[in-house]
Amino acid sequence: MIGHDTSWTVRTAEWVLPGHPDKLADAIADAIVQSAWEKDPRSLAAIEVALFRNGVLVTGRIAGEKTARINVPAIIRRVFQSAGYAKWTWEALGELRVTTDLVRGNFALGESEVRPMADDQSIVTGYACSSPGTRQLPIEHALARHLARALHAFSKANPSECGPDGKVIVFLQESPDARSWRLDSLSVSLHHRIEWGAVEAYRATRVAMLAALESFALDVPGFNFDDDFKLHVNGAGAFEVGGPMGDNGLSGKKLVVDFYGPRVPIGGGAMSGKDFWKVDRAGPLIARELAVKAVELHGCREAVVTLGISPGESEFRCLRIEAESHRPLDLRQLATGVDLRLASRSNWLAGRDLVEVARWGHW
Numbered sequence: 001m002i003g004h005d006t007s008w009t010v011r012t013a014e015w016v017l018p019g020h021p022d023k024l025a026d027a028i029a030d031a032i033v034q035s036a037w038e039k040d041p042r043s044l045a046a047i048e049v050a051l052f053r054n055g056v057l058v059t060g061r062i063a064g065e066k067t068a069r070i071n072v073p074a075i076i077r078r079v080f081q082s083a084g085y086a087k088w089t090w091e092a093l094g095e096l097r098v099t100t101d102l103v104r105g106n107f108a109l110g111e112s113e114v115r116p117m118a119d120d121q122s123i124v125t126g127y128a129c130s131s132p133g134t135r136q137l138p139i140e141h142a143l144a145r146h147l148a149r150a151l152h153a154f155s156k157a158n159p160s161e162c163g164p165d166g167k168v169i170v171f172l173q174e175s176p177d178a179r180s181w182r183l184d185s186l187s188v189s190l191h192h193r194i195e196w197g198a199v200e201a202y203r204a205t206r207v208a209m210l211a212a213l214e215s216f217a218l219d220v221p222g223f224n225f226d227d228d229f230k231l232h233v234n235g236a237g238a239f240e241v242g243g244p245m246g247d248n249g250l251s252g253k254k255l256v257v258d259f260y261g262p263r264v265p266i267g268g269g270a271m272s273g274k275d276f277w278k279v280d281r282a283g284p285l286i287a288r289e290l291a292v293k294a295v296e297l298h299g300c301r302e303a304v305v306t307l308g309i310s311p312g313e314s315e316f317r318c319l320r321i322e323a324e325s326h327r328p329l330d331l332r333q334l335a336t337g338v339d340l341r342l343a344s345r346s347n348w349l350a351g352r353d354l355v356e357v358a359r360w361g362h363w
Contacts, residue, residue: 008173011181013140013261015148017155018083018359019164019191019242021249025049026258026358027083029251029273031075032062034354037275040064041347042115044107047273051249054096060273061103064112068105073098079355084156084164085243115277116343118309122279124316125267126287126305127260128295133219136292137363139181140172141261143216143223145361150212151188154205161201163191165242178301178324180222183213185230191242192234202233258361259284264304272358279309282345286316286338288363294321294334303329309342316340 016023029047036043043064050057056076062068076098127138134142147168155162171184188205209231217223239246252270259266269280276282287305294303300323307316318340321329 007176009176009178010184011138011140011172011174011263012170013138013144014167014169015144015257016254017148017152017164017166019085019155020167021051021165021244021247022251022253023249023359024079024083024244025051025249025251026254026272027079027355028056028058028076030354030358031079032058032070032072033273033275034349035070035075036062036064036067037349039066039070042112042277043067043275044111044115044277045273045275046278047251049249049251049273051244053245055099055244056096057099057101059101063103063105063107065106070104072100072102082355083359084152084159115346116314116341118279118311118313118342120279121310122268122283122308124280124283124287124307125259125265126284126289126291126307127264127302128288128291129302130295130300132221133216135363136295138261138263139174139220139223140170140263142220143172143183144168144170144261146216147186147188147209147212149360150208151190151205154208155190158204161193161196161204163193163242165191165239165246175222181220181224183223183225183229185232187232187235189234189236189239191239194238194240198234202231205233206231260363267306271362276345276348277342279342282342282348283307283309283316285345285348285362286340290318290321290334290338293338294323294329297334298323298329300324300327300329307340314342316342 029049032047033045036045045062047060058072128136131139151166151168167189169187172181173184174181192201213225251273255266255270256262258271268283271281274281287307290305291303302324305321306319308319309316318331318335321331321334323329
């Protein structure tokens with residue numbers, strides 16, 4: 001039974017696949033943001049996306065040079081295809097019905113010049129840890145993403161049986177010194193053909209997850225699992241109706257997945273759908289840089305950074321930086337050399353595919 005050793009802490013995290021309706025919505029919103037940035041690096045984008053069945057609703061605002069030429073329906077179709085719905089799997093999605101309610105066109109007079117100033121308020125959190133092999137993320141969060149990537153690769157390799165939708169949730173036990181972890185249980189939900197039998201699905205999925213767990217254990221000292229760990233595959237029953245045919249999707253709903261998992265407070269709002277002059281997008285990137293610097297400079301096990309900004313300000317305020325056990329670190333020392341200005345992340349997109357960032361995270 002999980003938590004049988006009360007001296008160990010239970011850690012949990014989840015991830016969802018690119019075909020999940022909420023992640024489809026995030027990726028569509030960010031594909032529009034990227035298209036706007038490519039046409040005008042100072043462009044403004046504030047996009048919301050909702051999905052249900054074969055209907056897609058896009059609302060918000062896009063402003064900047066040439067951004068009126070963005071072909072939103074074409075972008076949406078590309079995102080669906082790259083998520084694994086190239087042939088709509090075996091489901092009769094049909095032609096997508098795209099509805100837009102967007103304010104589009106060039107900036108209003110003087111609007112471009114005030115882009116470096118916050119048009120909203122925000123409180124944001126940054127996190128980093130020193131655990132090797134986790135990309136300085138909480139281990140449970142890193143593991144959930146690693147397994148989701150493996151599950152996505154497995155579904156793409158078996159398109160006749162598996163669909164693009166799915167999710168994983170992991171439960172770990174963490175030692176008192178936070179240097180050892182053991183897997184207690186793993187739940188996998190995977191979109192599939194109804195003809196794919198439960199026994200066959202379980203066996204094939206278990207093989208894929210075992211390989212992913214073994215590779216994770218090689219990279220992360222202290223992580224271990226037994227062959228008899230509890231694995232649940234489609235615990236709620238058959239999952240033959242997936243994606244937006246099975247559930248509605250909305251951008252900005254997977255905030256805990258997008259940040260650091262449930263153990264770290266997230267602070268502000270969603271990142272997807274917003275350009276990199278927006279406080280909810282620039283702020284988390286700045287806070288993450290500060291947290292990484294704190295861990296590397298002080299050798300602490302983990303660091304949590306809190307930033308804040310008010311409308312009209314052009315620079316984030318560093319409110320506090322804490323190591324483990326809420327030990328405060330010197331703000332002035334750590335903020336030196338890190339650009340806290342809102343405008344400092346305006347070109348973060350260069351060389352990146354924002355659709356893949358929306359699916360697999362900024363960190």
